[in-house]
Amino acid sequence: MSRTRYRLVVDPVACDGAGVCAELLPELIGLDPWGFPIVESGGVPPALVDLARRATVSCPRLALHLVRVDD
C-alpha cells in the first residue's frame, strides 16, 4: 500500500521573507539570517501534511507550495 507523499517548495521569486510559514510550521521551516525560509529537504511527514497545507494558504505571497512526490 502506498500513501501519497509530499514535499514543500518555496518559489524564491515570489517569496519576500514575511516569515509566516516558519511561524506556522517550525517543525519543517526555519529562517536564514535575512528572514527567508529554509525548508527541510526530506519531505513532509504524513502527520504534518495538514499543517503544511495550512502554511501554504497562509503565505501572503502564495510562495509556498505543497507538491506531490512521484516515486
Place this chain on the structure above:
Amino acid sequence: MTAPSGPARLLADVGTTDVVRLDAHLARWGALPDVAPRTLLEAVDQSGVRGHGGAWFPVGTKWRSVAAGRSPVVVANGAEGEPASGKDRLLLHHAPHLVLDGAAVAARAVGSKRVVVHVADDSVADVTAALAERDRRGLDTCSFEVVVAPDRFLSGQESAAVNTVNGRNPGIPSFVTLRPVRAQGIGGRPTLVQNVESLADAALIARYGPQWFRSVGTHDSPGTALVTVTGLWDAPRIVELPLGTTLQSALGITTERAGAVQGVLLGGYGGGWLPTSTALALPFTEEEARARGTSLGAGVVVLLPVGVCPLAEVARVARYMEGEGAGQCGPCVNGLDVLATQLELLAHRPQSLRGGLSAFPTLCGLVEGRGACHHPDGVARFVRSALGVFGDHAALHLQRGPCRTTAPFLPVPAVTGAVR
C-alpha cells in the same frame, strides 16, 4: 562532401576561411538530407550528443520531451553571457549555416515551424546575413527570427531566454520548478532551448549519422567540444578538442609551462577551480569534471598565471556575479553580497576578516539551491573550490596581509546593473 575524419569538425575550416558562406557551406557539407522526424530523433538519441550551453544534458532526451507537445518553438541559443567564453560568437561568425541547419533539423525533429535565433548583439549581423542567403535559396520550411539577448551574464539561461523572447522580464530567469519551459515557454508553447554548438553538432549528425559522430570522444561524452582557453597565449583562443582528451595533450602544455600556472578554472564563473596538475591530466568530459566537484560549463578553461593574487581575482569575479544576479530571490540577493564583501576583505584587508575562513562554507551553504536559477549555486561552487585550491594563499593573507595589487586577469565586464 565527405565526412571529416579528424577531431576538427565545427571549426574544420577556421584556419583558411573567415566566414563559410552558403555556397561554400553546401559545397563542404552538402544539403541537409530529407529525413523523417522520427529518424532524426533516433539519430540524435543514438549519437549521445549533449548540451554545450553548460548543463551537458542529453540532447535527444530534451528533444523528445518537447516533441511530445503541440506546435513547439525552437530557440537556437547563442546568448553567451559568460565573459570568459567566446565559442558561440565564433561559431555564429564562422559557420552560421551549421547552426541554422541544426536549428532546422531540431525544428523538423520536434514538429516545430518556428525558430528563434537568440544571440548577443555582436552576432546579429552574422546571423542576419546568413538568414538572407538561405532566404534567397528558399532553403528552409520553418520560419526564422532573430532576437537580441540583453548583455547580461544570465541572458543565456533557459527561462531568461524565454522571457526575453516573450518580451517580459528580458534576461531574467523564472522559477520553473513547477512549470518547465519544455512544457510552457515562448507564447505558452512547449519550447526547446538549445545551445548553438549542440545544434551545429546535430546538423552533422543528420548528415553523417550517429556512428560517425561517435568516432571521436568517449562513450558517455561523444564528439568534440569548443573550448575557450584563457591564459595560455597572449589572447584567449577557441579550440575544438575531442571530448575525453586531456588538456595537457590537446593544448600541448609542457611541464615547464604548467609550472607557471597556479590553478585552473573549469566551467567559467559558475564552475570550479582545480589544482593545475589535476586539471591538465583530467580527461575533458563533464563526468570527470563533476567527479572533481566542478563542471565544464560552456567549455571555459582559464589558466591562472603565478604572480596574480588569486584571492583578488576571486573577489572581483564574486562581486561581478553578485551584480549580475537577477535581484529577485532573497537568499541570492543577500547572500552573494555578504559573500563578495567577505572575499574582498580576505583579498585586501584580511586583518579585518573576523573568524578567518570559517564563514565561507556557511555562507556558500546559505545560498546553494535557494534561487530560482542556479546562479547562486555556481557562485558557491566557484568560491568553495577557490578556497580549496588557493587555501595556502588565503592562510598567507591571514598571517602576513594582502598581496600587492596586480593587474586584473580574469575578464570581468563592467556590471550592467540588475534590471529590478
